[in-house]
Amino acid sequence: MTLFSANSSVQTACTNVHRPMGGIEGLREVHDDVGRLTVSAFPAAMIKDMSMARAAVPACYVLADHCTAYIGETGNVGRRLSDHYRDQSKSFAREVYVISGYEGAWFDTTAALYLQYRLTKIAEQAGLVDVMKGTNPQLLELPSHKRASLDIFVEHGDRLLFDAGCRVLRSNFASQRRPVVEADAIGLDDTGPMQIGVVATPPVGSELELAYGELWARGYPTPEGFVVMAGSEVRSTVNPSAPQIVETRRDELMDAEALVSIPGVEDRERLCVAVRFPSAAIAAKVVTGAHVDSSKWQPPRYPRPILIAW
Known part of the structure; x- marks a missing residue:
């Protein structure tokens, strides 16, 4: 007899958790009896200890802590996670969740790409964490029958991620939901004037670096605000969770022709002049x-x- 009983004639899926390495906080492999997916969950610190040969499979994955998530896809998850482990911009990650085929079930790079796109959209709409993105996920052009099959993967993956402990897509804690950011909530100083084309000469030892996904920028603080130096990259898209003033500032930079394209790169542009921001x-x-x-x-x-x- 279970603790909770339901008078339902529909047989629901039973989630199974396997701990192949023992312990509670290490590797967990989560699957159910109706799906073809498995979610492998483990601390990000374990990436360097995972068997790369065993993990050379297509997958969609989530890197997360309580505030930020990065949702990616790859044809070789072992190699890709090793790259992320050495990437300073992914150092926020505390947990890793890998969605792949269960016991040889069909799961290819198309499935991984589709899950990345759909799960990213779900995470953004949920608003539980900031969704970090490198290249903007793309929705593939697929026939309706193929998309219907992959939508089942999305449904099952969503459920397994929750059972594995991932709180990027949904959560029972109201306190995890991020408040709507109003203009005055980002600081009065942030709404001040932005100066485009300033002379940038950072004092020795004052330079700071920002790494976000594949994006890179440098700047330094000044008594009047914060200067982002020429050559820094600016991500082309804006997350729905970003305050409206971000769009306003972007429009000002484009009107001033302060942004130029980067050859061979579609998701980022480059500042051709230094810009002083209020903060x-x-x-x-x-x-x-x-x-x-x-x-x-x-x-x-x-x-x-x-x-x-x-």
């Missing part, structure tokens, strides 16, 4: 197109030139 917080929001804060500006990983002996 480091609004500077971070404008360049990332996301609801992030000033803590994204960090001391450079490589503050000095790297010398190579030939």
Whole structure:
């Protein structure tokens, strides 16, 4: 007899959790008896210890902490996660959730791409965390019967992620829901004037770096605000969770022709002049197109030139 009983004639799926390495907080493999997917959940610190040969399969994955999530896809999840582990912009991740085929079930890169797109949309609509994006997920052009099959993957993946402990797509905690950001909630200083084309000469040791997905930018604080230097990248899209002022600032930069395209890159543009923002917080929001804060500006990983002996 179960703790809760229901008078339902419909047999629901039973979720199974397997811990192949033992313990509670390590690797968990979650699947149910009606689907063809499995979710492998484990601490991000375990990436370096995972068997890469065993994980060389197509997958959709989620890197997450309590505030931020990155939803990606790959044809070789082991190799891709190893890349992320060495990427400073993904250092926020505390948990990893990998969605792949269960016991040899069909799951290819098309399925991974479709899940990435749909789960990203669900996460953005839920508004529980900030969704970090590199290249904007693309909706594939697929015949209706193919899309119907993949929609079942989305339904099953959503359920398994929740059972694995992922709270990126849905949560029972009202406190996790992010409040709607109003203009005055981002700080009075952030609504001040933005100066485009300033002379940028950072004092020695004052430069800071921002890494967000594949995006890179540098800047430094000044008594009047925060200067983002020429050459810094600006993400082309803006997340729905970003405050409206981000769109306003983007329009000002485009009107001033301060942004130029980057050859071979579609999701980012480059600042061709230095720009002084009222604060480091609004500077971070404008360049990332996301609801992030000033803590994204960090001391450079490589503050000095790297010398190579030939």
